[in-house]
Amino acid sequence: MPANLSSALETFKRQRDAAEAHYLKANRVSVFFREYTAAVETLLAALWAEYFQNSALCLMAVGGFGRGELYPCSDVDLAVVSPNPLSDGIQEQIARFVQTLWDCKLMPSVKSGGIGELCESVRDDITGDTAFLEARFLFGNRQTADELAEKMNAQRNVPAFVEAKLVEMEHRHAKSQGSGAVLEPNIKSCPGGLRDIHTLLWIAKAQGLATNLPDLLKQRILTRAEAGMLSHGYRRLAHIRIHLHLNANRAEDRLLFDLQPQVAESMGYEGLNLRRQSEELMRVFYRAIKTVKQLGGILTPMLQSRVSSTPLRVTLRIDDDYIQVNNQIAARHTDIFFRRPEHIFKIVEIMQQRNDITALEPQTLRAWWGATRKINRSFYQNSENRHRFAGFFRNGNGLTQTLRFLNLYGVLGRYLPAWEKIIGLLQHDLFHIYPVDDHILTVVRNVRRLALDMHSHELPYASALMQSFEKQDILYLAAFFHDIAKGRGGDHAIQGIADARQFAADHFLTGEESDLLAWLVENHLLMSAVAQKEDIQDPDVLDAFCKRVQTHERLSALYLLTISDIRGTNPKLWNAWRASLLESLFHAAGRYLTGNGGNPHTLFGRRRQEAADLLTRAAVPEKQQKKLWNALGSAYFARHQSREILWHAANLVHDFETPIVRSRILPKSNSFQVMVFMPNGPRLFARLCRIFSRHGFDILAARAFITEHDYILDTFIVQIPSQHAPEDYPDIQSALEAELNSFIHGHTVAEISSHSRRISRRSRYMPIAPSITITPEEDYPDWYSVEITAVNRPFLLADMAEVFFAHNVSLRYAKISTLDERAEDSFTVFSLDLKNPKIQSSLKQTLLEQLS
Numbered sequence: 001m002p003a004n005l006s007s008a009l010e011t012f013k014r015q016r017d018a019a020e021a022h023y024l025k026a027n028r029v030s031v032f033f034r035e036y037t038a039a040v041e042t043l044l045a046a047l048w049a050e051y052f053q054n055s056a057l058c059l060m061a062v063g064g065f066g067r068g069e070l071y072p073c074s075d076v077d078l079a080v081v082s083p084n085p086l087s088d089g090i091q092e093q094i095a096r097f098v099q100t101l102w103d104c105k106l107m108p109s110v111k112s113g114g115i116g117e118l119c120e121s122v123r124d125d126i127t128g129d130t131a132f133l134e135a136r137f138l139f140g141n142r143q144t145a146d147e148l149a150e151k152m153n154a155q156r157n158v159p160a161f162v163e164a165k166l167v168e169m170e171h172r173h174a175k176s177q178g179s180g181a182v183l184e185p186n187i188k189s190c191p192g193g194l195r196d197i198h199t200l201l202w203i204a205k206a207q208g209l210a211t212n213l214p215d216l217l218k219q220r221i222l223t224r225a226e227a228g229m230l231s232h233g234y235r236r237l238a239h240i241r242i243h244l245h246l247n248a249n250r251a252e253d254r255l256l257f258d259l260q261p262q263v264a265e266s267m268g269y270e271g272l273n274l275r276r277q278s279e280e281l282m283r284v285f286y287r288a289i290k291t292v293k294q295l296g297g298i299l300t301p302m303l304q305s306r307v308s309s310t311p312l313r314v315t316l317r318i319d320d321d322y323i324q325v326n327n328q329i330a331a332r333h334t335d336i337f338f339r340r341p342e343h344i345f346k347i348v349e350i351m352q353q354r355n356d357i358t359a360l361e362p363q364t365l366r367a368w369w370g371a372t373r374k375i376n377r378s379f380y381q382n383s384e385n386r387h388r389f390a391g392f393f394r395n396g397n398g399l400t401q402t403l404r405f406l407n408l409y410g411v412l413g414r415y416l417p418a419w420e421k422i423i424g425l426l427q428h429d430l431f432h433i434y435p436v437d438d439h440i441l442t443v444v445r446n447v448r449r450l451a452l453d454m455h456s457h458e459l460p461y462a463s464a465l466m467q468s469f470e471k472q473d474i475l476y477l478a479a480f481f482h483d484i485a486k487g488r489g490g491d492h493a494i495q496g497i498a499d500a501r502q503f504a505a506d507h508f509l510t511g512e513e514s515d516l517l518a519w520l521v522e523n524h525l526l527m528s529a530v531a532q533k534e535d536i537q538d539p540d541v542l543d544a545f546c547k548r549v550q551t552h553e554r555l556s557a558l559y560l561l562t563i564s565d566i567r568g569t570n571p572k573l574w575n576a577w578r579a580s581l582l583e584s585l586f587h588a589a590g591r592y593l594t595g596n597g598g599n600p601h602t603l604f605g606r607r608r609q610e611a612a613d614l615l616t617r618a619a620v621p622e623k624q625q626k627k628l629w630n631a632l633g634s635a636y637f638a639r640h641q642s643r644e645i646l647w648h649a650a651n652l653v654h655d656f657e658t659p660i661v662r663s664r665i666l667p668k669s670n671s672f673q674v675m676v677f678m679p680n681g682p683r684l685f686a687r688l689c690r691i692f693s694r695h696g697f698d699i700l701a702a703r704a705f706i707t708e709h710d711y712i713l714d715t716f717i718v719q720i721p722s723q724h725a726p727e728d729y730p731d732i733q734s735a736l737e738a739e740l741n742s743f744i745h746g747h748t749v750a751e752i753s754s755h756s757r758r759i760s761r762r763s764r765y766m767p768i769a770p771s772i773t774i775t776p777e778e779d780y781p782d783w784y785s786v787e788i789t790a791v792n793r794p795f796l797l798a799d800m801a802e803v804f805f806a807h808n809v810s811l812r813y814a815k816i817s818t819l820d821e822r823a824e825d826s827f828t829v830f831s832l833d834l835k836n837p838k839i840q841s842s843l844k845q846t847l848l849e850q851l852s
Contacts, residue, residue: 008046009104015039020072020246024266029238037070041138043104044078048139051097057082057090058140060148062111066134067201067211069238072245073107073252077131080112083144107251115148119155126164129156130202159307161206166304169199182433185285187241188253192289194237196296197230203303221302223366226295233291240285243267255285279426286424286435294369294409301328302362322350329354330361337371341379344372345388348406352398375414380506389415390507393473393480400445403480407437418484418499425487433570436486443479446564459563461583466560471553474513477503478520478561496521520557523548527562531581532817533787533826536588537641540778545585546592555593559586576669577700577717584641604637611642611649620653628653633708639813640703644715648675656711659744661737665729670720671700672733678744680710685811686801688714691743693795695736696721702797702814770851772844774834783812784829790851792823799850800825807843808833 019035041061048059063077064070080094094112101108111118111128122128132152137145173191188194204210209219213234217227240263244252247262255263257278264277316324321343323330329351336343347368351357360368379385392402406412413420422436434442449455450466469475481503485495500521504514526548534541549555562582567574608629615625628649637645651662659678666673676688685704692699697718705713720732770790777783788800797816804811804827813828833839 005046005050005100008043012039012043012104015042023242024246027239029235029242032242033068033070036072037065037068040065040070040076040106043106045139047097047100047104051093051100052140055090056084056141056144058142058144059138060135060145061138062135063109063131064134066131066136071241071251073248073250074245075107075109075251076101078108078110079118079132079135080110081118081144081148082112082114083141083147085114085117086112115144115151118148119151122152123155126161126168129161130165133202133205156206158206162203162304162307165199165202166300169196182438184254184256186254187237187244187285190289192292192296194234194241196292197234197237200296200299200303203300207303207306209303216299221299222295225370226298226366229291230295233288233295236284236288237292239267240281240288255282282426283424290408290424297408298362298366298369301359305362318350322347324354324357325361327356327358328361329357329359329364331364331367334364334367337368338374341371341374342382342384342388344368344375344379344411345385348402349388349391349395352392352395352402355397369409372409372411372414375411380415386507390473390509393476396448396451396472396476399448399476400441403441403444407441412437416503421488422484422486427486434568436483439568440480440483442568443482443561443564444476446567447475447479447560450560450564459579462560462563465556469556469560471513471516471557474509474516475520475557475560477517478524478557479564481517481521482524482561482565493522493525516554516557519554520561523558524561524565527558527582527585528566531562531585532578533815533824535639535813535815535828536581536585537639539638542585542588542592546589549589549593552590552593555586555589575671575719576666577671577719580666580669604634607637607640607642607645611645614646615649615653618650624653628656631656631707631709631711632713636705636707636713639705640715644703647673648713648715651675652677652713656707656709661740661744663733663737665733666717670722670724670726670729672697672716672718672720672736674716674718674736674740676712676714676716676740676744678712680706680712683802683805684712685714686798686805687743688716688740689798689801690795691736691739692716692718693798695732695739697736698818699797699814699816700818701816704811704813706810706812770848772847772851774840774844776835777828782830782832782835784831784834786827786829788823788825788827788847788851790823790825792818792821796823796851797825800827800847803843803846803850804829807831807839807846809843 016036016039019032019039022035023029023032044059052059058081060066060079060081061077062079064074065077070076080097082090086094091112094110098108098110101110111121111131113121118132122132129152132148133156135145135149135152172189172195176186176190186193201210201212201216204216204219204221209221210216213222213227213231216222217224222230240255241253243263243266244255244259247259247266248256252259260278260281264281267281269277269280314326318324318329321332321336323332329347331337331343331347337347347360347364351360359365392399403412406415407419407423413423419437422440425436427436427439447466450459450463451472453463453467456463456467466472466475477500481496481500483492483496484499485492488495497518500518501514503509504517509517526545530536530541530545536542536545549558559582563579566578612625616622632648640648647662647664651660656677661674661676663672663674665671678684685702689699689702697720700717700719702717703715705715707713720729724732770788773785773787775785775787777785790796797814801811809829809831811827811829815826817824817826834843
């Protein structure tokens with residue numbers, strides 16, 4: 001590199017470092033952009049003079065660099081423009097120029113060509129056209145730059161450009177779904193992120209209205225208050241993005257788990273633990289993007305309407321106060337919301353009742369939103385407002401959109417102070433992926449979908465149950481209140497009862513409706529916990545559950561709420577296995593409450609008789625059947641459900657001395673059920689678990705059983721890794737059976753270290769403290785329940801089984817509840833030694849060491 005360029009590079013580095021140091025001290029976004037942009041331009045001036053002095057070319061800043069918004073590790077967007085097509089010699093010069101930029105670590109993104117060539121290149125390229133919309137002259141021939149800008153603007157079809165940018169935004173938002181996008185959001189491209197602000201400005205600039213936020217205020221597109229809010233939201237997001245780049249030392253726009261605490265600390269969230277720092281940062285982030293989304297709801301349709309090619313404006317009278325304009329509702333006099341505050345809910349009520357109205361007209365929305373900030377205790381105490389708010393739930397039509405709209409514009413938090421506390425509240429429990437308010441509204445959405453015939457194909461049985469359920473509005477309210485007490489410390493299910501009952505009393509619910517609502521809020525985790533953690537084949541478990549539930553109405557409501565809650569927590573959690581667990585518990589409890597199936601002896605006898613009938617139809621002699629039942633023992637029928645018993649019996653009745661492996665693919669799922677039958681021996685359960693883990697299977701449930709003649713009959717439900725297609729399942733099944741057959745016949749299977757597999761970023765940086773409880777089983781001496789909560793990882797179950805074996809604890813039943821990256825496992829174990837406190841303490845300590 002020539003000496004003069006080396007000097008220029010050193011100057012740039014000093015200026016860049018000074019800009020960063022000044023920013024970290026003064027914390028002013030605009031000053032950083034100005035100083036860093038100036039540093040880059042100083043270097044570019046030296047490079048331009050070296051390569052293109054006195055040429056007819058010009059250098060233009062485009063994209064983010066063009067608008068002067070240059071982040072520490074962003075690309076430097078440039079255009080080298082010639083009045084004529086580029087010669088080979090000029091192209092070689094440009095290549096050397098670009099290489100030097102790379103050598104200077106500038107991350108250049110360069111377009112080059114003649115004016116006509118560049119205009120043609122962006123004619124059907126919305127991204128390129130947008131970059132040149134923000135072009136500004138740097139060096140060289142200014143006439144060339146002006147000519148390019150003039151031709152670019154002349155060829156731009158503004159209505160088509162606006163429509164394309166809005167479609168682009170919709171697609172961008174659609175991609176920002178799923179757990180990764182919610183937990184580690186991209187600050188630039190997420191809904192309400194920086195790119196949404198840019199889109200508003202691009203649409204305005206293409207129409208010749210504004211180039212920045214102050215311009216939008218001057219043009220009266222924004223009010224002074226709105227301009228202040230949008231500027232504040234923009235600065236919040238820009239601050240976070242600058243700190244992200246500085247901490248990651250790369251162009252990282254995702255708020256990754258490992259970066260969240262670093263960014264929070266560098267932004268001044270001190271004196272907190274890592275989790276609290278992350279929570280505070282993310283709450284600021286969520287509130288900032290919410291502001292952008294709020295204002296986008298007003299500005300986007302306003303800007304779009306100026307160039308819209310929609311059909312002729314059609315206006316219809318609704319009543320004395322409102323008209324319908326195309327698909328929007330407009331107030332005849334926008335001050336109505338200040339003069340008569342009851343209209344804050346009335347206009348929403350009209351919109352909910354009318355399927356042909358999808359939005360508030362922008363000026364009406366602006367006035368309505370301004371009036372909502374006046375919602376206070378007096379507004380809440382107004383009976384008309386209470387009737388309308390409760391009516392949103394009774395009506396049901398458009399309920400999800402109504403509540404999301406009210407939440408977006410802050411109305412839910414103003415009307416219900418308890419709601420304000422959960423807005424943007426994160427849950428670092430390794431399975432919730434949404435802030436609490438978003439999770440609740442997703443659960444309401446799921447309950448509502450069950451009531452709509454058009455969605456019945458998703459969950460046919462639950463949909464039919466919901467559509468025949470008489471108190472649908474109470475279920476919607478239960479979904480709305482089930483987590484409203486999160487973040488207060490203590491049991492949110494218990495604390496939420498008071499909120500639910502107060503709401504019921506204030507909103508004219510009957511005593512019966514209030515009781516059902518409060519019961520559902522208090523018990524919304526009950527069915528999930530029993531189905532996923534306990535042995536629902538155990539009559540004592542079923543009896544305890546039904547004593548809590550008591551009625552068929554509660555059972556149906558709880559079943560529907562539980563399904564909706566799990567599906568609204570994390571898409572990864574809902575699968576055919578969980579569905580079958582809940583459905584089995586629902587039907588078993590239904591029979592119990594009806595009076596069919598409460599007696600354990602009747603239940604066990606029925607299971608045995610069903611299996612005997614099957615074998616009799618298969619011409620198996622009664623004598624042979626008795627030998628099988630004697631080998632299995634009477635406890636077998638208490639620990640297995642009918643479907644398992646029928647499967648086992650069909651495979652074992654002719655020979656219950658020879659080891660066998662059998663597996664079957666469970667219907668409508670990506671799971672196998674596997675049975676292993678072989679002589680008992682040390683560490684067998686743990687070694688089997690390692691085989692499943694080595695194949696990448698998640699173990700969803702496991703039942704370890706020892707027969708009267710000392711054979712193990714272990715049954716597993718294992719989930720196939722998600723990357724495999726259904727057509728691969730038979731090959732996977734064959735490979736697994738082959739290895740298990742090798743194992744049961746004494747061939748050694750190589751074992752893999754439990755610590756050879758990495759855990760996710762989320763688990764590393766937002767872990768949960770492992771917990772263990774050991775409880776004696778009532779009425780069963782030397783039997784214990786062991787409950788374990790920990791970060792999920794490969795080989796976890798195998799490692800715990802090894803610990804049990806080392807402490808002479810016999811594992812008889814395991815219920816594995818994998819909630820994304822969180823494991824909540826329940827074990828039934830037998831031990832003559834655990835009554836000794838020292839041995840029990842030693843078991844706990846060793847388990848904790850494994851879990852940590």
